[in-house]
Amino acid sequence: MRNDRNVARVLLDRQGRTYAEEAGIKLADRPGPLYQLLVLTTLLSTRIRAGVALAAARELFAAGYRTPEAMAAASWQDRVDALGRGHYRRYDERTSTMLGNGARLCLDRWHGDLRRLHREADGERNVLRRLLIEFPGIGPTGADIFLREVQSVWPDLRPYADRRTLNGAKRLGLPANPQGLAGLVREGDFGRLASALVRVTLDEDSAEDVTRTAAATR
Template sequence: MKPGLEDALKRIKSYSEELGLDLNKSEDRFKWLIASTLFAKRISSSIAKRTFEVFLERGLTSPEAILRAGWDELVNALDEGGYVRYDFSTATNILELVKALLEKYGGVDGIHEASRTPEELEARLMELRGVGPTAVNIFLRELRGVWSKARPKVSDKALAVAQRLGLSLEEAERYESKLVRIHLELCKKRRCIECPVHAFCNSSYS
């Protein structure tokens, strides 16, 4: 790795870190699952983040709290966060997801414990309503090193940035969450000058 690049990457926060979550804690892993479903939709990351913050403000942070709140309260929270395009369907999906998680696994960690392989873990997650491949990748890539079976395929977005930075596949995997964020918020919009790793990049946009 180029001198100084590792320090620059470490200073970039992943989405879960920016949301103030500690994924070593079970309760925060559940919160991250909910956040991942919000980030997975075709909607801006700023709206997804704001909507999740509304969930935190309203105490919608555990399976029990979400079930107590019910559909109307979830729709109100989604609307307040600006998630209006998908408010009805997302409220329904979250309620069904939480019910299945509790009934089948007793909570978020139970789904990992029930899975024998990384592939089975991904398949079980995708059985939850509203959780597709994008949400699974978002959720699991930040759980590398926390859950032993959290080993999703490195996303194309991360690999594209890794190539520009001259990173190996192993390094791309280690910093995947941060590389994806760089792609979505900076590379995609060609905001190169604002990028904290601009000096290390071989991009033609530079």
């Protein structure tokens, strides 16, 4: 009989890095890392490969744009150049404008601290989504990305599983609901599991590899 916990364990071993980790963000419930996650979410929300968005985020952060103050102070061209170094060229000009406007919104509305946004929502996911969608370039899919990643440091959101996460679960034959998935891993690992399941939706071969490995090690 198949062991779903074993499948989840193999999946975490193979694909268990969050997108924030891949972008070099040391995610914590602090203003800087939370803003960096917002930047990454903006980049991932565009119709572009995740690998390119991650590379562009790393270039922006390497250029020093790790806070809304730094992002807003950078020139439009400096942001375009950083995006270009990450090969984020098709949408670089529009995204540079969105990042600048988003940084100013973060400063003006939230005083540069997205923990204030979290507190204002008071545990209501729909309110969080609505507030996130106010940022330029972040729509419903982007709000899902942010909430899926931030649940690692905002535990009141767990378990948060968006449509892509649940599609990955279906592909692996795992429970296609947040509570069922949460029962397969330690609480603190749920964010990693959610990111790993998203990757499964993007790579059919990885799903087969995980299933095959789990069957061989049960």
